[in-house]
């Protein structure tokens with residue numbers, strides 16, 4: 001999320017340090033909070049209340065027999081009891097995100113009940129400061145459950161099964177054979193653009209990524225070398241349909257609630273307003289995080305890579321064993337294999353590797369631009385993992 005609100009006083013930083021989420025309550029009670037944003041949030045809340053949108057959900061109501069002096073038979077006491085999240089951005093694109101979420105419940109092609117897995121949008125600010133207010137979920141992300149919380153492996157496994165069930169149900173039902181994903185644009189061009197951005201942001205990264213390097217003792221060509229090979233054989237990655245896609249469903253954008261009765265609640269947040277695309281893009285978003293982003297930056301003591309630009313080498317160790325990453329990835333692979341066979345997506349394995357590469361190589365720019373050494377370290381390790389995935393495609 002591009003925003004220029006990094007200067008805001010003491011923002012609540014809830015995620016990975018890259019995106020900042022400003023919670024409504026804090027915003028409204030914080031005197032230092034910028035007035036324009038605060039006013040806009042208030043306006044949105046009033047709009048939602050006026051339309052009765054907020055009131056109709058989640059309110060605690062009690063009906064009482066009216067007292068003797070009252071004319072009415074019953075009086076209903078109701079106290080709206082919901083928590084809201086405000087998401088604001090300088091970029092107007094956030095309005096599209098809000099509209100995408102709002103429309104989910106109206107789209108007839110989506111499976112019944114699917115929109116319940118996304119936040120309800122209560123009001124949108126179509127004018128600067130752009131943003132929207134939505135339902136707040138008091139839930140941890142899948143990323144936190146796997147890499148931070150001391151939850152049993154079985155819980156993560158169960159949650160992942162449910163997430164995949166929801167996603168593959170929507171992929172199955174929304175297949176559209178009239179539109180095909182553009183592999184070059186979706187994966188190759190994205191890698192090229194992100195590499196360029198990362199190289200501009202950090203000179204060490206620039207040098208390392210323009211060279212043939214050795215990663216953990218294994219030699220690799222430059223990314224451009226692999227990109228050229230893939231481009232020549234792009235038909236090996238072809239798929240002849242699109243589906244609904246979330247577009248950014250990495251485990252920090254999937255919230256998982258474990259209820260007392262052991263039922264699991266899944267909520268997807270922060271979607272891209274793409275409406276359709278290659279389901280393998282979503283799969284790559286989910287999977288790359290498990291062996292890449294999670295172990296590189298979510299764990300308690302993230303590893304520090306050894307970067308030797310002079311010798312063109314990169315060494316690091318990502319701890320995946322402790323977090324049962326292999327087992328979780330196997331669950332994903334099996335689900336994809338069954339779906340791919342059913343829909344005759346014969347090139348899924350090639351595209352899976354490319355999606356991993358594209359997602360991993362897409363991560364460095366934002367991290368290299370940050371001043372956080374943990375994130376900068378992660379950028380180099382994720383580059384390493386991305387290059388290995390890219391080499392795997394040829």
Ligand SMILES: Nc1ncnc2c1ncn2[C@@H]1O[C@H](COP(=O)(O)OP(=O)(O)O)[C@@H](O)[C@H]1O
Pocket residue numbers: 001014015016018019020021085087119134135136137138139141252253269270
């Ligand atoms: N509706 C919500 N309920 C609870 N937490 C939320 C909600 N929306 C966002 N968050 C929290 O704020 C973080 C950042 O919001 P997100 O929409 O993912 O924006 P970004 O584009 O910065 O990643 C999320 O990772 C999550 O922790």
Ligand SMILES: [Mg+2]
Pocket residue numbers: 015019252253270
């Ligand atoms: Mg997010």
